[in-house]
Amino acid sequence: MRMPSRIANPVLAALLEGSGFGSLDEFAGAVNALGASEYGLRLFYDHVAVRRWLSGGSCRQPDLVAAVLSRAWGLDIPVAVLWPQRRLGLAPAPPHQTPSVAARTLDELAAYIGSDMLTRRSLLSDAIALTTGTALTDPLLRWLTGPTGRLPDRATTGGRITMSTVAGIEAATTAFGTQDAAIGGGLSREAAVGQLKHAVDLLRDASYTDAVGNRMLAAVAELAGMTGWMSHDVHMAGPAQRYFVLGLHAARESTDPRSTPLQVNLLADMARQLRDLNHPHDGLRLVDAALTLLPRGQHPAAAAMLWNLKARMLGALGPGSVTELRHAIALAEDLQGSAEPDDDLPAYTGPAELAGNAALAWQDAAAHQPDLAVHAQNQALAALAARPDGYSRSAVFDQITLAAARFTSIDPDQAAADGHRAIDMAAEVATSTRVVDRLRTLLHYCAPHTARPAVRDFRERLTETLTAAVS
Known part of the structure; x- marks a missing residue:
């Protein structure tokens, strides 16, 4: 399909390119045919009309255009996605329902960041609901493999972004990740939002070479993902998902070599959430979907992380x-063993992370088959032994899983001691709501053993700790 050189409606262009129509005339004919069959309209659209729409012109039958594209893509595409000026005060379509166009992604990020910075956490969480089921996955997985709209040419306008500017954004993201892993996402979430605003504003207003612009877009994707993860850690489910999806858009639209690993990492974080x-x-x-993005035989550490995460879902x-x-865990271990030390490692991978996730998977499975808890115990011990300094939150999770496994028909008294240790460790991760959530699960695991004095004492302390955490 030949597109005009001047495109002012990149969303329509991206949807047309992935629609399966062979030409603009063929698409126009489909619009004419649908108008005749559904509404008795005599329409005479041709490639000239479609080019006019792509060049920013309006359309007298936008509902028909949206309906033809919806049928071609197999999902609902609102008119407002194609012609935003027709929203008439309505909220824009969620980003998981719309294709990837870099300029629009930056505009949506800018608007969303502005709302975030002016809104209290609780109000923002109430305003943006988590999307689940096929309403999330069907449109998202469809545009994830479709065409994208790349960054516009900004070589001669505004101020100048350099590689050192991008490196500064990347370093800030690393610093946020380090603090998040140590004490949780609650302390610096808003600081990350502010840093993301700065990065997005630069891309929207400054000039850049193609290489710099696309590396900056990848940096925006990574920082959006980090902001989403910190939001998830403090019970902001809908806002976290919105940052993840917009970050996924940015990663997909970038031509930087990190584009594919970033898409994989963002999909993995969404799956964890x-x-x-x-x-x-x-x-x-x-x-x-993330596994299909990885080129066969490349990025073994990322593949190991995904197979390990798949086991977490299967449990x-x-x-x-x-x-x-069982097979997914074994394959993840084999892939991790073949990863080179300088492989492009995701943030949460390596032996400790694989063991920690495997422990969670086995503990979930032990709900139906209690003898599997011994595997959860062994993997949790391995995770604790391998967990590097600085990952305090993950270490608390490992300790909680160890206690849960031992409460599951292994050694309730030892489990109580493990639970006390988990409470002590949790005090060091003061800004993570997820730590409190995981601690709360031990109330369920210890309940069958409360006749034992050691378990009863632990349960009383745990109840006091949880009460204090929510007061």
Whole structure:
């Protein structure tokens, strides 16, 4: 399909390129045919009309254009996605329903960041709901493999972005990640939002070479993902998902070499969030999508992380998934063993992370088959032994999983001691709401053993700790 050289409606262009129509005339004919069959309209659109729409012109039958594209893509595409000026005060379509166009992604990020900076956390969380099920995964996975709208040429306008500018944004993201891993996302979330605003404003207003602009877009994607992860850590589920999806847009639209690893990492983070919120089927679809993005035989550490994460999803799906879970964990270990030390490692990978996730997967499976808890115990111990300094939150999670596994028909008294240790460790991660959530699960695991004095004492202390955490 030949597109005009001047395109003022990049969303329509991206949707047309992925629609399957062979030419602009063929698409115009489909619009004419639908108008005749559904409404008895005699329309005479041709490639000239479609070029006019692509060049910024309005359309007298936008509903028909949206309907033809919706049928071609197999998902609902609102008119406001194609012609935003027709929203008439309505909220824009969620980003998981719209294709990737770099300029629009930056505009949406800028608007969303502005709302975030002016709104209290609780109000923002109430305003933006988490999307789950096929309403999330079907449109997202469709545009993830479709065409994209790249960054516009900004070589001669405004101030200048250099590689050192981009390196500064990347270093800030690393610093936020270090603090998040140590004490949770609650302390610096708003600082990360402010840093993201600065990066987005630069890309929208300054000039850059193609290489610098696309590396900066990748840096924006990574920082948006970090902001989303910190938001997830403090119970801001909808806002976190919005940052993840917009970050995924930015990563997909960038031509920087890190584009694919960033897309993989963002899909993995979205899957982790969905599993934490009890949507493992949705998480599994995103993990599988991330696996298809990885070139075969490349990035073994990233592949290991994904297969390990797949086991995490499978653990919650019942006893029928235990065999597949076992194979996924084994494959992840094999892939990790083949990863080179200088491989482009995702943020959360390596032996400790793989063992920690495997422990969680086995503990989920032990809900249906208690003898599997011994695998959770062994993997949790391995994770604690390998966990590097600075990952205090992950270490607390490992300790909680160890206690849960030992409460599951292994050694309740030792589990109580492990639980006390988890409470002590949790005090060091003061700004993570997820730590409190994980601690709360131990109330369930210890409940069958409260006749034992050691367990009863632990349960009383845990109840006091949880009460203080929410007061």
